Amino acid sequence: DAGVIQSPRHEVTEMGQEVTLRCKPISGHDYLFWYRQTMMRGLELLIYFNNNVPIDDSGMPEDRFSAKMPNASFSTLKIQPSEPRDSAVYFCASSPPLRGYNEQFFGPGTRLTVL
Amino acid sequence: DAKTTQPPSMDCAEGRAANLPCNHSTISGNEYVYWYRQIHSQGPQYIIHGLKNNETNEMASLIITEDRKSSTLILPHATLRDTAVYYCIVRAYTGTASKLTFGTGTRLQVTL
Numbered sequence: 018d019a020g021v022i023q024s025p026r027h028e029v030t031e032m033g034q035e036v037t038l039r040c041k042p043i044s045g046h047d048y049l050f051w052y053r054q055t056m057m058r059g060l061e062l063l064i065y066f067n068n069n070v071p072i073d074d075s076g077m078p079e080d081r082f083s084a085k086m087p088n089a090s091f092s093t094l095k096i097q098p099s100e101p102r103d104s105a106v107y108f109c110a111s112s113p114p115l116r117g118y119n120e121q122f123f124g125p126g127t128r129l130t131v132l
Numbered sequence: 133d134a135k136t137t138q139p140p141s142m143d144c145a146e147g148r149a150a151n152l153p154c155n156h157s158t159i160s161g162n163e164y165v166y167w168y169r170q171i172h173s174q175g176p177q178y179i180i181h182g183l184k185n186n187e188t189n190e191m192a193s194l195i196i197t198e199d200r201k202s203s204t205l206i207l208p209h210a211t212l213r214d215t216a217v218y219y220c221i222v223r224a225y226t227g228t229a230s231k232l233t234f235g236t237g238t239r240l241q242v243t244l
Contacts, residue, residue: 108176123174125175
């Protein structure tokens with residue numbers, strides 16, 4: 018099992034540019050989560066999907082952020098336009114069908130730097 | 133969700149047991165205790181979870197007090213690779229997937 022796959026691993030862009038982060042969850046998992054981690058705010062949930070449908074997007078900071086999950090094996094997080102304060106590590110995680118507890122498997126993260 | 137309190141940092145000698153405490157005095161009956169860890173520059177990793185009974189797996193043991201107001205994660209023989217930030221999270225099972233709220237955790241430093 019390859020685990021959760023994220024790309025790119027590192028992204029450096031200039032303010033105002035569009036950024037797209039990608040995630041491939043573990044096969045068979047039906048939940049997908051996007052988190053953001055910064056020194057100031059720690060690890061915070063942005064949005065999560067169940068069976069490709071967004072369930073809770075209350076953590077999405079503003080309209081510049083959007084996430085999609087067109088199928089069970091792919092999700093994107095897009096920032097348009099990007100700003101320096103968006104610099105962070107973005108993690109994708111997936112979770113198998115519920116078994117009464119919440120074991121999430123995290124990817125290696127994408128380190129985003131907006132200049 | 134119940135709030136958790138963890139010491140900000142701990143040290144442990146390699147080969148010794150690392151005992152990481154967590155207080156969750158406001159925990160309610162349907163809330164699980166989860167432990168995750170994050171090794172530097174990696175994504176968080178699930179370790180173990182429990183409801184009321186002590187639990188053990190290949191990574192660690194989880195000891196939950198009888199009143200469930202606190203718990204201890206035990207790494208029986210810590211190695212340098214166990215150096216990480218350890219998060220104690222309390223979350224109810226609501227029948228749907230629920231977000232994990234990560235606090236500041238305990239930074240465990242394993243030394244030679």
